[in-house]
Amino acid sequence: MSAMTEHTLAAPAVTRLLPKPGTLLVGLVVIGVAVVAASSAPRVLASLLTQSVIVAFLALGVGLLIRISGLVSFGHAAPFGLGAYGAAWALSPAAPIAPEIGLLLIAPAIGAAFFLIGLVVSRIEGIAFGMLTLALGQSVHVAANKFRTLSGGSDGLIVDVPRRLWGFRTEALQTASGMLIVAVAALMAVLLALAVFERTRAGRLAVAIRENEERVRFLGYRTRAPKAVVLALSAAIPALGGVLFTLYQGFVSPEILTWGFSGQALIMAILGGSVALWGPIAGALAFFVLREELGGLTSHWLAILGTTLIVVTVTWPTGLAGAFGALGRRLTGTVAKGDPA
Amino acid sequence: MLINALNGLVYGSLLFVLSAGLVLVYGLRRVVNFAHGALYMLGAYIGWSVATLYGFAAGVVAAGVALAAVGVVLDLVLFRRLAGRQPLITVIVTFGVLLILEDVVRSVWGTGNRALDPPAALDGVVEIFGAPFPVYRLFIVAASAAMAGGLAAWLRWGRTGLFVRAASHDASVAAMCGVRTAAIGPMVVGLGAAFAGLSGIVAAPFLSIHPSMGSEILVLSFVVSVIGGLGSFAGAFVAAMLLGQVQSFGTVLLPELAALLPFLLMAGVLIFRPQGIAGTKG
Numbered sequence: 021m022s023a024m025t026e027h028t029l030a031a032p033a034v035t036r037l038l039p040k041p042g043t044l045l046v047g048l049v050v051i052g053v054a055v056v057a058a059s060s061a062p063r064v065l066a067s068l069l070t071q072s073v074i075v076a077f078l079a080l081g082v083g084l085l086i087r088i089s090g091l092v093s094f095g096h097a098a099p100f101g102l103g104a105y106g107a108a109w110a111l112s113p114a115a116p117i118a119p120e121i122g123l124l125l126i127a128p129a130i131g132a133a134f135f136l137i138g139l140v141v142s143r144i145e146g147i148a149f150g151m152l153t154l155a156l157g158q159s160v161h162v163a164a165n166k167f168r169t170l171s172g173g174s175d176g177l178i179v180d181v182p183r184r185l186w187g188f189r190t191e192a193l194q195t196a197s198g199m200l201i202v203a204v205a206a207l208m209a210v211l212l213a214l215a216v217f218e219r220t221r222a223g224r225l226a227v228a229i230r231e232n233e234e235r236v237r238f239l240g241y242r243t244r245a246p247k248a249v250v251l252a253l254s255a256a257i258p259a260l261g262g263v264l265f266t267l268y269q270g271f272v273s274p275e276i277l278t279w280g281f282s283g284q285a286l287i288m289a290i291l292g293g294s295v296a297l298w299g300p301i302a303g304a305l306a307f308f309v310l311r312e313e314l315g316g317l318t319s320h321w322l323a324i325l326g327t328t329l330i331v332v333t334v335t336w337p338t339g340l341a342g343a344f345g346a347l348g349r350r351l352t353g354t355v356a357k358g359d360p361a
Numbered sequence: 362m363l364i365n366a367l368n369g370l371v372y373g374s375l376l377f378v379l380s381a382g383l384v385l386v387y388g389l390r391r392v393v394n395f396a397h398g399a400l401y402m403l404g405a406y407i408g409w410s411v412a413t414l415y416g417f418a419a420g421v422v423a424a425g426v427a428l429a430a431v432g433v434v435l436d437l438v439l440f441r442r443l444a445g446r447q448p449l450i451t452v453i454v455t456f457g458v459l460l461i462l463e464d465v466v467r468s469v470w471g472t473g474n475r476a477l478d479p480p481a482a483l484d485g486v487v488e489i490f491g492a493p494f495p496v497y498r499l500f501i502v503a504a505s506a507a508m509a510g511g512l513a514a515w516l517r518w519g520r521t522g523l524f525v526r527a528a529s530h531d532a533s534v535a536a537m538c539g540v541r542t543a544a545i546g547p548m549v550v551g552l553g554a555a556f557a558g559l560s561g562i563v564a565a566p567f568l569s570i571h572p573s574m575g576s577e578i579l580v581l582s583f584v585v586s587v588i589g590g591l592g593s594f595a596g597a598f599v600a601a602m603l604l605g606q607v608q609s610f611g612t613v614l615l616p617e618l619a620a621l622l623p624f625l626l627m628a629g630v631l632i633f634r635p636q637g638i639a640g641t642k643g
Contacts (some may be wrong), residue, residue, distance in 0.1 A: 092449050144635055147393050147448060151587045152631045158580055161625040166495060166617055279580065283456060321467065326460030333441065333453045 039215040047208040054204035059196035067196035073203040074268065075285070076301045077210070077261025083289035083300030084214065084281075085254040088223070089247060094282050095157025099130050099255035102160065105264025106130070108177045108272050109170075110216020111153070120186050127264050131256030140247030142301050154279060158233035161277040174341040176273025179266055199268045206264065207286035209302065212258055214297055217253065222246045258285075287329055302340045364492050365609045371498045374505035375564050377397020378629040380597045381512060382556030382584040388529040388592045389494070389549045390440050391448045395455040397463035398579025399559050404428045404558025405565045405574065406470050409477050417480035424562035425555045433547040439488045441546055457576075467572055476552025485603025497566055498578065504563055508556065513594065527550055529592070599638055 038044075054073075058066060078100045085091045094297065103126055109115060110122030117125075137156075138359045144152055164171045164336060181190050193196030227244040228236045233243050266272055275281070286305070292303025310328075314321050381613030383397050392557025394400075404424040422551045435458065460479060478484065479497035508624045516522040527535035528545045536542045561574075568574065585604055604623055611619030 021559070092452070140632055144631060147452065147591070148631055148635050150452065151393070151583055152628060153585060154580060155587075155624040155627040155631070159621055162624070164622065183453065192505040193524075276429070286453070286456070320464055322467070323461045323464035326457040326464065329457035329460065330439070330454050333450055333457070337450070 022306060027040040037216050037219045039212070039219075043215070044212070047212060051201075051205050051208055054201055059198045061197075063196060066200055068308055068312055069305075070196045070200045070203060070268065072304050073207060073301075074202060074261050074265050075308070076207060076304035077203075077264070078258040078285045079288035079292065079300035079304040079307075080207075080210065080297075081256075081258040081261075082285045083292060083294050083303070084257065084297075085250065086090035087294035087297070088218070088226045088230065088250045091145060091251075092286065093153040093254070094150050094279060094286065095153030095155070095160075096254070096258055096285055097277050097279065097282040098153075098157045098160040099134065100258035100262040100265070100281075100285075101164070101274075102130055102274075103127060104266045104272045104276055105164070105177070105260030105262075107170060107261070107263040107266035108179045111181060111266070123185070123263055123267075127256045127259040130259035132330075133246045134255035135218045138251035139244055142247050143242045153282075156284050157277070157279055161274055161279070162334075164274040164277050167214075171274070174274055176271060176275075179270045180270065181267060181270055190216045194270060199264065203264050203268075206260065210260070211297055213300075214253070218297070222249050231279070267361035272282060281316050287325065288331065291332055291339055293337075293343075295338045295345060296341035299339055299341030300348040302344075306340060363490055364494065365613055366496070366606065367402035367489070367641055369606035369609030370602070371501050371567070372608055373504050373602040374509075375567070376578075376581060376585050376604060377598055378505045378508050378556055378563075380589070380601055381509060381552035382560075383582055384594055384597050385422060385512075385556070386550055386553040387586065389525070389532075389546065390436075390451070391446070392455065392587075393448075393450040393583070393591070394553070395452060395579070396435070396458035396462060397455075397553075397582060398575035398577075399466070400431065400575075401457045401561040402466055402555045402570075402576060403431065403462055403496055403571070404561030405570045406475070406561075408562030409475055409559070409565055409570055410470075412477060412565075420477075421559065421562050424558040428558025428561075429551040429555035431558075432551035435554065436547040436550035440550060441543075442510055444546075447643050463572065463575070468505030470572075472572050474567075477565040477570065479553060479566040482506060484580035491537040501567060503565055504618070505560075508559065509598070512552075512556075514591045516594075521548075526621075529545075581623060581639060584623045586632045586637075587627055588637055590639040593637065593639040596637055596639030627635075 054069075061069070078096060081099065082093055085093055087095075106126040106129070107123060110117075110126065115122055137333050142147070165174055168175075181194065183190060192317060193202060196259055218227075224244075225236065225243075226249065227307045228241075229243045231245055237245055248283070262276070288303035289300040290297035290305045291302065291306055292301065294300070310325075311321060314324055318324070336343070337343070350353060365476045366466050379397070379401055382400075384396060386392060386397075395525055408420040408424035410420075411423035418467075421541050438452065439454055439458070443454060479495075479500075483495045483497045483500045487496055487499070488494070514522075516526055524535065524540045525545055525548070527538070528542045529549075535545075564578075581604065585600045586597050588603070589598070589600035606625070607622050607626065608619065611622050615622070
């Protein structure tokens, strides 16, 4: 009995890996809402939601890195953009393997690449990490502009999405409502996977490393691999978003590789907050809704965004997720038990 | 060959003056200022407006003074209040400042390109070893050298310069020794912003003025200060000169890869020597 409790960190039982049934239910409700929204919302709203859900994959990757590793990235447009270009290459007639297989390999491949990068850069943190990601992101952006034969340069690539993939017709993927359902379902699956990951040994080690890497090493754990796993996940998720982006838009250009785009994702992650896994997703939705509403009212959208960012970071560092958490606790009358999951 | 080296020198000195402002602010506030490129752009636009009315010299003065004022306000309103918080919070705040300044520039001056001619006295061409070379580019080198030299001399021998170095090294010990650190902050950030503004107006006739000029050069000035070692002027100088040559020869010898080289260089330095050429650990 006592032996079991002692080893919970080493081998948590499968049931303990799953989030609470209530959380799972919320995920299903969100998918249900997406289905309703996709079938009944006006086209403009549906397309806005679809865009924001696709970019939410990127914000989620950036936010995950902040949440688990405490690292701020200024270059995560790179995995998103590489995912999008990867999908374009996988769908091109010149691709060596069937698009059905190629598309599925993109996110794991980009994740694996970032795992290797993570092993190399594991000692870099803080501001230096931000600068490094900026440099890597800019390199990819420059490369996409330069190597025209591969990327089409600044003109981008137009993608012919085949009419059938995995036996399904793909027309729906290019409509806002069809893609909305697919993207939301995929996003919920990713959230579930992340919630499980955070409960595994590697996930908990990664959090411990953020708190005090030296002490974790002292306890006898290797710290390199868990950190690299988090970086890999934080890249694979945007890559998946990039694949959906290409399937939806049928077009990729270096626009989605600029550091301004990375910065926008960072803003979403911060607006949403990192105290809850879903924070960056809320941040992405808020970002797109704000841009749509304010963009129509005033031309000073950038200044308002900048001011919002400053105010949120300074006065409200837990973002939307933190605000919801506080509201929830007040409504249910429960006291905060440390970091809400 | 020689012309390439000279062009590299011109670009390198411009980068150094810009990065010097970044290094100055980092040294004191431990903040990587993402708004630095926007300050550079603001300097170019303000300088352009004044220069087209009252001549180039007035434009340079206006850019320097106006940006120094912006820097002082930035420090008093934001940086000082955030001094005790995590540096990354302040970094994100400067990102917000960048967005606001870009909006200001777009609203006041629009999104079109602006061109500024060099002043008549500097508008010629000289022969250097038989090859023609624009006088204005030599002026960039001279002006940068004067600004960098002035800054170095002030920090090295000036009484206030000594206080700045002391406060950058350890603000609380400096304060205990009687340095008014509260006054040092706005002064240093103001000076850093003025350097950004001055390099903006000096660069204007050489590069063109447009709303994305700031973010383009910001990343390069980050590359310079990271390669040099954040907070080190000597390191930034070496890195800026190196980057100038890399850019200049890269465009000729490896046109495909030239734009990639700075980032590869930076990534390499960060991986093998995270503290940069001249940086100390920590």
